[in-house]
Amino acid sequence: MSGRLSSSYDAGVTATRPVDKFDRRRTELAESALLTLGELGYARASLREIAGNSPFSHGVVHYYFDDKLELVIYSIRHYKARCVTRYDAVVRDSATAGELVEAFAAKLAQTIRDEAPMHRLWYDLRTQSMFEDGLREAITEIDATLEAMIWRVVDRYATLSGRPPAVGPAAAYGMLDGLFQQALLTYLSAGEPVLTGLSAQVRTVLPLMLGRP
Amino acid sequence: MSGRLSSSYDAGVTATRPVDKFDRRRTELAESALLTLGELGYARASLREIAGNSPFSHGVVHYYFDDKLELVIYSIRHYKARCVTRYDAVVRDSATAGELVEAFAAKLAQTIRDEAPMHRLWYDLRTQSMFEDGLREAITEIDATLEAMIWRVVDRYATLSGRPPAVGPAAAYGMLDGLFQQALLTYLSAGEPVLTGLSAQVRTVLPLMLGRP
DNA sequence: GACATCTCTTGACAACTGTCAAGATCGGGC
DNA sequence: GCCCGATCTTGACAGTTGTCAAGAGATGTC
Structure with a gap:
């Protein structure tokens, strides 16, 4: 954990819930860390580099986090917490199956952009996390929330289509995540054109995930 | 490239094609490197560690390879060259669509084991390779051969089924690779039971990849 | 204003990294 | 035997890493 007593928010505050200055700094550091991590990757993003892209010096990291791993896990948790709602609007606002497919495909492409x-x-x-045990638990937990996020889309799509899903949550997530990852990979080399391809794939694949009425 | 003139095999040899002692050592080193890389991952596998798991000392690496990157690329190429034929027997020996699905699903699970x-x-x-440009080219090339490998399976499956594929090579590879990667990830935590789940998923998903006759 | 606590910087540490050069060792041709 | 090139080891290099301790600065309390 931290380097202080852990301050599980609202330790005697009125209403605005300032979450404690300590926690705010942690989040601030995490946000800086995400920038550097996203640019260099886990292995090559050093704490000095991370601190360099923040308003702080490199030593401050160990005041707010025990070690690099805790910072990284806190950061990715912080980021993914925002992400898991990305497609909720799609699910909520789509009135027809076709509309949902379009909105979902567009949103997938947009987030890669x-x-x-x-x-x-x-x-x-x-x-x-396949090599480092310390990452496994956090990653597994986040992955489960992503699977649930995708399943909300597929399940709603099935409902709107009046047909039952032909695959389970895990398979649906695995397949779509595979397509997404592939698109991300080639997007970094080939750029924009890849994304229209991804949308097309999603339009093809989603219907395949449903069975007969 | 190497630290010597590059010896593109058979520089005046009779028949057994010894591929040059130089190239044999490269391969030997690559095979040791694969052990260490598979255990520690790219970032944490140092050249000393790699050499430590080989019959050689750490300095010899730079006699056979220019730098770490060349060794790693050579190693993964060496490994994947053997892999791309993994499902060829399945394609060749399956007489019915159902047989092919079973053989393919079993083989996928077995290679994770x-x-x-x-x-x-x-x-x-x-x-x-999404962070390091030096890896991109080799990875992209290998990935294309894997996509082709998967497509041979799907295409043959379509033929045996008397139905056309409903998705293209890229989508088929993306989806199956997603399922495979997911299975690998959870296999490292949960072990064997995951693999029967993977087989079940494949039995479900492959038929979904075909259209109407 | 003085004290105490929280916050942050600086500088150092030991360990580790990829790389390379100098030289030892080996093997075969004469 | 001797020599020469190929092969391999050893030891060093400069740089980087995560970590932490000592202390400076800030902040709020009395």
């Missing part, structure tokens, strides 16, 4: 460094960082950390 | 470290290394390097 907007946040490619964050996505490659996520895949980097998930892969590192 | 047998070569998990090599597979996680591959995903590690592919992810690193």
Whole structure:
């Protein structure tokens, strides 16, 4: 944990919930860390480099975090917490199955455009968790929330289509995540054209995930 | 390249094609490197560690390879060259569509059982290629051969089924690779049971990849 | 204003990294 | 035997890493 008593928010505050200055600094550091991590990857992002892209000096990291691993885990958790709601609007606002497919495909492509460094960082950390035990638990937990996020889309799509899903949550997530990762990979070399390809794939694949009415 | 004139095999040899002692040592080193890389991952596998798991000392690496990157690329190429034929027997020997699905699903599960470290290394390097330009070209090339490998399976499956594929090579590879990677990830935590799940997923998903006759 | 606590910087540490050069060792041709 | 090139080891280099301790600065309390 931290270097102080852990301050589980609202330790005697009125209403605005300032979450403690300590926690705010942690988040601030995490946000800086995400920039550097997304640019260099887990292995090559040193604490000095991370601190260099922040308003602080390199020593301050160990005041707010026990070690590099805790900072990284805190950072990716902080980022992914925002992400898991990315497709909720799609699910909520789509009135027909076709509309949902279009909105989902567009959103997938857009997030690669907007946040490619964050996505490659996520895949980097998930892969590192196959080598480093310290990462495994956090990564597994986040991955489960992503699977749930995708399942909300697929399940709603099935409902709107009046047909049952033909695959389970894990398979649906695995397949779509595979396509997404592939698109991300080639996007970093080939750029924009890849994304229309991804949208087309999603339009093809989503219907395949449903069975007969 | 190397530290010597590059010896593109058979520089005046009779028949057994000894490929040159130089190239044999390169391969020998590459095979040792694969062990260490598969255990520690790209970032944490140092040249000293790699050499330590080989019959040689750490300095010899730079006699056979220019730098770490060339060694790693040579190693993964060496490994994947053997891999791309993994499912060829399945394609060749299956007489019915159902037989092919079964054989393919079994083979996928078996290679996770047998070569998990090599597979996680591959995903590690592919992810690193999103951060390191020096890896990109080799990774992209290998990935294309894997896509072709998967397509041979899917295409043959379509033929045996008397139905056309409903998705292209890229999408088929992306989806199956996603499932495979997911299975690998959870296999490293949960072990054997995951693999029967993977087989089940493949039995479900492959038929979904075909259209109407 | 003085004290105490929180916050942050600076500088150092030991360990480790990829790289390379100098030289030892080996093997075969004469 | 001797020599020469190929092969390999040893030891060093400059740089980087995560970590931490000592202390400076800030902040709020009495």
